[in-house]
Every structure is written in structure tokens, then in C-alpha cells.
């Protein structure tokens with residue numbers, strides 16, 4: 001049911017692990033007004049641009065609206081019976097390990113709990129893994145080694161209270177924007193606070209850093225080993241009651257620092273700042289986790305906090321920030337192949353038995369299952385014969401993505417539950433099950449600081465979409481386990497999860513929310529965000545201040561981390577590709593790609609290349625590069641920048657077969673994994689780069705969806721239609737026929753040709769309104785994209801448009817920096833140059849940029865730093 005207009009619902013953002021509270025108010029016409037929840041402890045009213053744009057992504061465009069079997073629409077009963085029967089039959093013939101679930105940190109806790117219960121307790125296999133394997137697995141493994149449990153000890157406020165905040169492999173400004181805003185505000189309020197960024201790239205996060213260490217990729221363990229060795233040398237070891245202390249220090253002493261690529265004075269500055277005050281928080285993310293020594297990197301960081309006793313107290317501690325909205329909740333329910341519910345140990349027969357008793361499970365798994373990379377290998381060789389993919393897009397996001405896609409295509413029986421009809425993964429499914437999306441579903445998520453918040457239903461389900469927990473429970477019932485999956489409402493699942501946590505708590509687990517074991521539906525509906533644990537033993541707060549851990553001995557465990565040898569590079573693949581995120585896109589863009597304002601920040605896949613590399617390769621700005629690895633190819637727009645180092649280009653992960661088929665970055669990434677966590681090393685793919693021999697470049701806009709026909713294309717949403725960047729090796733014989741096919745239009749276009757310059761401009765006009773236009777040139781098309789986009793659907797646009805350059809009265813905005821008020825980079829640069837704007841606030845006052853959600857303030861600061869002649873640029 002849809003709530004009447006003007007009823008404001010308190011819910012939680014759909015995107016990152018900051019877990020911001022959102023106020024959603026239905027407008028009565030299917031739309032939603034979105035605001036930050038001033039009472040939510042994570043954000044206190046703030047939202048970043050992705051959160052603020054949530055209302056633009058809830059339409060039914062592109063949604064999967066009904067179940068389908070082999071491409072034909074089917075009823076729920078037929079589809080669910082088929083899934084249940086196929087899984088049952090496969091298990092009967094080939095055993096429980098012949099089936100698998102691959103799930104997601106974007107599921108709600110209740111969905112996740114049900115999937116895990118079905119696989120580990122009823123099917124009787126450990127073969128459920130999740131995209132958190134690609135994300136948090138090294139942190140989980142590191143925590144378990146050091147603490148004996150997967151626990152984030154601290155709270156967000158520690159980041160604000162600290163004297164020194166170190167960000168390791170984290171682009172916080174773009175990936176955890178509201179947490180970054182909290183940090184930036186704290187630093188402004190306390191000018192003595194210091195921020196250190198450790199990242200091979202100079203990201204926008206570095207713009208508030210006092211010290212940026214452009215570390216050699218992979219050398220983080222070496223740097224933290226140096227720190228541990230210095231801690232020992234300065235006699236600063238506080239907690240001597242640790243396992244493995246001497247061995248860890250001895251191993252650390254072997255590190256000399258050469259591998260880090262940093263100058264001795266940079267290292268000295270880092271050591272001094274880290275050791276100057278007890279109030280240090282070390283935040284880390286994918287630059288740490290996604291490495292072939294990711295778990296060692298994590299433990300090298302944890303070692304330093306353990307040894308100095310800087311853990312569990314206000315303003316200090318290691319802080320692994322989670323990526324997805326419910327990455328943490330997935331860990332709590334035990335959704336990884338090698339974990340068990342409620343932080344119990346899957347390798348411990350006593351723990352398995354306790355869970356089995358609680359679930360009254362007929363066939364408990366006897367141990368861990370296959371981790372993601374191995375799971376898809378097992379699919380490839382036909383060992384896994386029935387696969388259910390829920391809420392993730394592995395044909396894009398897994399390393400060796402082409403190979404993974406081929407494996408899925410070959411599998412006997414593939415079910416995909418998604419909210420969207422067309423993704424690179426849904427394309428490969430036999431059965432498609434439509435799930436309710438954000439705003440339509442009810443449940444809980446846990447953020448990076450262990451805070452559990454409600455996501456609440458605000459909108460009616462799209463079409464026949466059903467909640468993920470419901471879909472999985474229906475399959476469980478139809479496989480013969482009616483009672484175990486008999487819930488009517490997610491509150492009942494949450495209560496069961498909480499009751500199981502009481503069992504776990506009694507066995508010594510830190511994850512205990514047994515206060516909620518008897519919660520009613522009304523309690524659930526009114527539930528306020530809370531920190532776990534919530535039990536008679538402990539409520540909220542930090543962990544480990546008392547020096548007691550969850551290891552057998554009760555002591556914290558130091559790990560001897562050996563410095564990694566530099567990896568050999570093969571001569572044919574001399575570059576190391578770093579990969580990651582951009583500010584306004586979310587992963588494979590199935591949701592963020594629907595918002596025109598989010599699309600405009602970065603509208604196509606790109607390769608950030610150091611100027612020296614670009615010169616060596618003969619690649620000019622905005623040309624196209626062909627990138628190749630041992631596993632696949634890509635074609636990407638060249639962005640020449642000294643923000644990356646020589647030899648270490650960077651490319652974002654967001655483009656797919658739907659939006660830019662040659663931009664699928666994981667086609668290039670090898671499936672090399674950390675030996676302990678099984679997490680892929682997604683940030684260092686050996687690649688070769690060369691020029692893409694473009695015969696022509698193009699840019700197109702269209703009011704209706706278009707189908708580009710060329711070697712390179714990248715599509716983006718506009719407010720009145722779509723835009724596409726195009727290029728190809730060879731030109732079509734007949735441009736007019738080509739464009740008619742591409743736009744699906746019948747009428748004759750207006751054509752302007754400049755044969756001498758090889759330029760062609762072509763516009764389709766109907767009833768005086770522009771329907772579509774194509775611009776072709778022998779070099780990258782230099783025209784104002786925003787100007788052409790604005791002409792779409794408008795009258796009286798042609799003469800100026802076919803001239804191809806914006807009129808002087810309508811200056812080009814350039815790339816959108818402030819998505820809230822539509823302020824482009826060129827407007828800001830003009831403001832700096834002609835209005836003498838010197839601070840972020842002055843830009844805000846003059847141009848409004850940066851005055852709403854604040855996500856672009858780091859970029860505004862960067863533009864000021866780069867374009868104001870002296871160092872007066874400041875916030």
C-alpha cells in the first residue's frame with residue numbers, strides 16, 4: 001500500500017555503509033520528497049548527492065515487473081515451484097554441494113538471514129557466498145585473527161574526536177561522503193587535528209589532508225610494519241599481554257621502507273604524527289582489503305593499535321568502513337561461505353550444533369562452502385549445477401568477468417532475483433524473479449559503526465515484485481520445509497535472528513541483540529536506530545577497552561606480517577591498473593544511472609593516465625585507449641592527470657554491457673585472491689595500453705532510447721532523454737541510414753557537412769522539436785554536451801545547434817560539479833577567475849554550488865587550490 005501524501009516515513013539510505021537516516025515523504029503521485037533525518041545519529045540531517053537523488057531512482061523505468069522463465073512471463077507459483085523443484089532434484093541427484101547461492105551486502109538483514117538459513121541449515125551446504133567477499137572479506141579475516149571475532153571496535157564519533165585520523169586506501173570524500181563531511185567539520189572546528197591520507201592516487205579526499213603518502217600500491221603492510229617497529233623502538237608498547245607480540249615486532253623490524261616508494265622524510269612525518277597523540281583513528285577501506293595480501297595489511301594496522309592499547313577508547317582505534325548499506329548485517333547473519341550465524345564459528349562443531357538445534361535444521365552444513373571466485377570456478381566446471389544469484393551483478397563485478405559470465409551462461413539452471421529487467425547478469429538467467437527495491441521493502445540494515453536501522457516501506461511494490469525474504473522463504477517452503485520458513489512479516493525474522501543471538505551470546509559471541517528476541521511487529525515498526533550489542537550483558541558502546549578479546553586465551557593476537565616481495569610484472573603487461581569508484585555512480589549503475597543529475601558528473605568510462613605515460617603512449621586528452629590484460633579488453637576515454645602515478649593508471653568500475661560494453665573493467669582484472677580471505681586483488685591488474693585507432697568520434701542525443709552501432713559507445717541518462725559518446729574504427733557507408741537505425745527514426749534529418757574538416761552534423765526534427773542529433777568528427781568531438789542536451793525537445797534550436805558550439809550568451813557548464821544546483825566546472829572556474837572567489841563558501845554564496853548536500857565541496861576546494869595563485873584557498 002502507498003502511504004497518503006504528507007506522511008513522512010523515517011528510513012535509511014539505499015547506498016553506502018555510512019547508513020544515513022532519510023525522511024521520505026510520498027507526494028501522492030508515486031514520487032518521493034527526500035531529506036536527511038535530523039534525528040539519525042549517523043548523519044544528523046546531512047545527505048550526500050546520491051542520497052539526495054533517491055527520489056529520482058524510484059520510477060518503474062527498466063524494472064523487472066513479473067517473474068519470467070526462459071524469457072516468457074510466468075506466474076509466481078509456476079516460477080517458485082520450478083526453482084524449488086530444480087534445486088531439490090539437483091540436490092537429490094548430485095548432493096547439497098551441487099547448488100549455490102551468491103548474494104549481496106545490499107540485501108536487508110532479514111533477506112540475508114533467510115537465505116543463509118536455507119543453505120546452511122536445510123539444504124545442508126556451505127555454498128552461500130556474497131559480494132562482500134569482494135569487499136570486506138580481508139577485514140573479516142583480519143578481525144578474526146586479531147580479536148577472535150569480526151568486530152569493529154569503535155564508533156563514528158571517534159573519527160571526530162581524534163587528534164590524528166589516518167585514511168588508508170579510502171577515498172572517503174566520494175565513497176563515504178557524509179562521514180567525510182563529519183571529519184571535515186571536526187577538523188575545521190579543531191584546527192590542531194591532523195589528517196593523513198595513504199593512497200597511491202591523489203584523490204579529492206587528499207584535499208583536507210595535512211600529509212598525503214602516495215604509497216607504492218600494495219606496500220601498506222610494509223609501512224605499518226615500520227610503524228610497529230618504531231613503536232617498539234620508542235618503548236611505546238602499552239599492552240604486553242598480547243599473543244604473538246615478540247614475533248610480530250621481530251617481523252616488523254625486517255621492514256626497511258624501500259618498497260613503500262616514499263621519501264624518508266615522508267615516512268618520518270607519518271611516524272611522528274601517528275605517535276604524537278594516543279587519539280589516533282586509522283580508517284581503512286578497499287585499498288587495504290582488495291589486495292593479494294589484504295588480510296596481512298589489515299593485521300599490520302591492527303597490530304599497531306593493539307600494541308599501543310589504542311583501541312576501544314574514545315577517539316582511538318582501527319576503523320574498517322563498510323561499503324554497502326548492509327555489508328555489516330550480512331556478516332552478522334553469517335552470510336559468507338566461511339562464517340556461521342551471529343559471529344559463531346562454522347569450524348566449531350559445538351557452534352554448528354547449537355545453530356542446528358535452534359533452527360531444528362535437518363541437514364546442517366558440515367563446514368565452510370566455496371568462496372566467490374572458487375564458487376564461479378565450480379560453476380564453470382559444472383560442479384555447481386543450480387545457482388541462485390540475488391541482488392548482485394557478478395557478470396560485471398567479479399574479476400575475470402567475461403569468464404564468470406561464460407560460466408553462468410553454461411550453468412544448467414540459473415535463477416536471478418533483481419529489481420531491474422536488463423543487467424549483464426539477468427541476461428544469463430533461466431528464471432528471473434522480480435524483487436521489491438528500496439522504498440518498497442521493509443527490514444533492517446547495519447552500518448559501519450554497528451548501528452542497526454530500519455528501512456521502511458514507503459511505496460507500493462512495482463508490478464508483481466515481492467520482497468527477497470518472501471521469495472526465498474517461498475522456495476524453502478516448497479522444498480518441503482514449511483514450518484522453518486513460515487514467517488508472515490520481516491519483524492518475525494528479525495525476532496528469530498535476535499533469539500538466535502541469545503544462543504550465540506551464551507556461547508561467548510559478541511553479537512548479541514537478545515533484548516529484541518521478543519519484539520512485536522509494533523516494536524519493530526517503531527524501532528529507533530541502535531548500536532549492537534543489545535543484551536543484558538552489554539548495550540552499545542565500544543569493544544576491547546578492557547584488553548579482553550574473543551580469542552581462546554582472551555588476549556588480543558598480534559600477527560607477524562612479512563613484507564611482500566614486489567610482484568613481478570610481465571613485459572607484455574607493463575602497467576598496473578588501479579580501480580575504484582566515482583562520486584555519483586553506484587556500482588553497476590542499475591539505480592544511480594536512472595538519475596540525470598547523477599549521470600552528469602561523469603558520463604563515460606575513463607582511464608586516468610599520468611602525463612608521462614600519455615606522452616609515451618601517444619595518447620592525447622579525450623582520445624580513446626585500448627586496454628588489454630591476459631583476461632580481456634576494454635576501450636576507455638583518456639583523462640590525462642598527475643593525480644595518478646606513472647605506471648599506475650586508474651579506471652572506475654561502474655560501466656556495463658548496458659551502458660558501455662567496452663568499459664567493463666572487471667573483464668581485465670585477474671582473479672588473484674588473498675590466500676586467507678579469498679578476497680580478489682581488484683586494484684592491481686597487469687595491463688597493456690595502446691591507442692584505439694578511431695576512424696571517427698561521435699556524440700549523440702536522443703529523446704527516445706537509442707541503440708548505438710559502433711565499436712565504442714557509452715550511454716547516459718539526460719532529463720529529456722539520453723546521450724551517447726561514440727567512436728569506431730570504420731565509418732558507415734551511409735551516415736543517414738546509420739543514424740536512422742541508431743535512433744529508430746524514420747524521418748529525414750537535417751544535415752550539415754564540412755567535408756574538408758571531416759565534420760558531420762545531423763539533426764532529426766519533428767514538429768519543430770529536436771528528436772535526436774548526431775555529431776561526428778575525425779578527432780574527439782569538441783562541443784558543449786550540456787548545450788546540446790538542453791536543446792533536446794526544445795523548439796527553435798537548430799541553426800545554433802548544427803553550428804555545434806554554444807552561443808556566447810549560453811556558456812557551457814562543463815562536467816557537473818554541484819549536482820544539486822547543476823553548476824558545472826566551467827562556471828566555477830569562471831567565477832574564480834572573474835569574480836575573485838577565494839573560498840568554498842564564497843563560491844556557494846555566488847553560485848550556490850556546494851550549499852545543499854555538500855558532496856562537491858572537496859572538488860570545489862580542489863578547484864580553488866589548483867586555480868587560485870597562492871595558498872589562500874581554504875574552506
Ligand SMILES: Nc1nc2c(c(=O)[nH]1)N[C@H]1C(S)=C(S)[C@@H](COP(=O)(O)OP(=O)(O)OC[C@H]3O[C@@H](n4cnc5c(=O)[nH]c(N)nc54)[C@H](O)[C@@H]3O)O[C@H]1N2
Nearest residue numbers: 169170171175217218285286287323324580581583586587
Ligand atoms: N560514490 C560511491 N560510493 C560508494 C560506492 C560506489 O559505488 N559509489 N560503493 C560503496 C562500496 S560497496 C564500497 S566497498 C566503498 C569503497 O570505498 P573506497 O575503498 O574508499 O573506494 P575505492 O575507490 O574502491 O578505493 C579506495 C582507494 O584505494 C586506493 N588504492 C588502490 N590500491 C591501493 C594500495 O595498494 N594501497 C592504498 N593505501 N590505497 C590503494 C585507490 O587509489 C582508491 O582511491 O564505497 C562505497 N561507497
Ligand SMILES: Nc1nc2c(c(=O)[nH]1)N[C@H]1C(S)=C(S)[C@@H](COP(=O)(O)OP(=O)(O)OC[C@H]3O[C@@H](n4cnc5c(=O)[nH]c(N)nc54)[C@H](O)[C@@H]3O)O[C@H]1N2
Nearest residue numbers: 131134135391392393397417418419435579587588590682
Ligand atoms: N575491479 C573492481 N571490481 C570490484 C570492486 C572494485 O573496487 N574494483 N569493488 C567490489 C565491491 S567492494 C563490491 S561491493 C562489488 C559490487 O558489485 P555488485 O554487487 O555486482 O554491484 P551492484 O551494481 O550494486 O549490484 C546490485 C544488483 O542488485 C540489484 N538490486 C538492487 N536492489 C535490490 C534488491 O532490493 N533486491 C534484489 N534482489 N536486487 C536488488 C541491482 O539492480 C543490481 O543488479 O563490486 C566489486 N568489484
Ligand code: SF4
Nearest residue numbers: 013015016020048051
Ligand atoms: S553518505 Fe550518501 S550514499 Fe552514504 S548513506 Fe549517506 S546519503 Fe547515502
Ligand SMILES: [Mo]
Nearest residue numbers: 134135323324
Ligand atoms: Mo563494496
